[in-house]
Amino acid sequence: MNLLIYKTLEELNEDLADYVIKIAEMSIEENDRFNFVLTGGNSPKALYQFLAKECKDRIDWEKVYFFFGDERNVPATDENYNGLMAKRNLFDELGTAEDHIFYVDTTLAPEKAAIEYKKALDKHFNGNDIVFDLILLGMGDDAHTASIFPHTTLVKDEEATVAAVFVEKLNTYRISLTAPLINKADNVAFLVFGENKAEALKHVINDTEKNVDTYPSQLINPYDGKLTWFVDEAATKLLD
Numbered sequence: 744m745n746l747l748i749y750k751t752l753e754e755l756n757e758d759l760a761d762y763v764i765k766i767a768e769m770s771i772e773e774n775d776r777f778n779f780v781l782t783g784g785n786s787p788k789a790l791y792q793f794l795a796k797e798c799k800d801r802i803d804w805e806k807v808y809f810f811f812g813d814e815r816n817v818p819a820t821d822e823n824y825n826g827l828m829a830k831r832n833l834f835d836e837l838g839t840a841e842d843h844i845f846y847v848d849t850t851l852a853p854e855k856a857a858i859e860y861k862k863a864l865d866k867h868f869n870g871n872d873i874v875f876d877l878i879l880l881g882m883g884d885d886a887h888t889a890s891i892f893p894h895t896t897l898v899k900d901e902e903a904t905v906a907a908v909f910v911e912k913l914n915t916y917r918i919s920l921t922a923p924l925i926n927k928a929d930n931v932a933f934l935v936f937g938e939n940k941a942e943a944l945k946h947v948i949n950d951t952e953k954n955v956d957t958y959p960s961q962l963i964n965p966y967d968g969k970l971t972w973f974v975d976e977a978a979t980k981l982l983d
């Protein structure tokens with residue numbers, strides 16, 4: 744596990760963008776495509792804008808396929824839909840073709856949306872193992888990641904798949920990749936910043952005795968891939 748700590752968000756996002764581009768170049772070189780799972784939430788907005796505006800000419804974006812680590816159970820036109828945030832901050836600027844974006848179909852009931860998303864992944868990976876080149880994750884101040892929230896069924900889900908989960912604390916359903924599917928990725932990068940994440944980050948990084956039910960981000964340990972944390976100083980203030 745690699746922990747990269749930055750003084751400013753600008754430096755963090757520039758380095759993270761370089762990291763994304765480097766993996767994209769290697770994936771395109773090797774497989775003629777780059778399978779990139781995006782995180783939702785607010786943290787990645789500046790990164791997506793930087794990638795779209797400053798990295799437009801660095802790779803062949805037509806060879807990039809975009810996926811989502813999780814999605815809220817809201818219409819695609821809803822401000823809270825992760826796909827809409829990515830569309831506004833990344834896809835529109837890049838001119839990404841629709842068939843290169845795997846949105847979660849939230850017109851379906853959550854369970855059905857999860858099943859259909861998994862089917863779309865299986866098709867994209869030609870029925871082979873679903874191994875993403877890069878999965879970008881955020882982390883909540885409760886140490887959730889994707890939609891793997893504390894004390895929910897997703898924490899215990901041992902299948903590498905896409906699941907629907909009812910999140911009591913939000914009183915809503917979410918659709919999410921499970922930890923076993925995330926851990927299959929070749930590269931996983933967390934993007935975590937702000938003092939409000941410090942307590943959760945301390946437990947996820949420092950606790951030798953894991954408590955995944957309370958700190959679900961502790962579940963993320965790629966089987967063969969690499970894990971890198973891109974964090975700012977404020978988020979690391981409680982680390983040993």
Ligand SMILES: O=C(O)[C@H](O)[C@@H](O)[C@H](O)[C@H](O)COP(=O)(O)O
Nearest residue numbers: 783784785786881882883888889
């Ligand atoms: O759908 C989501 O909200 C995300 O996928 C979620 O896992 C997010 O990464 C964390 O909640 C952190 O969110 P912020 O970046 O807004 O702090």
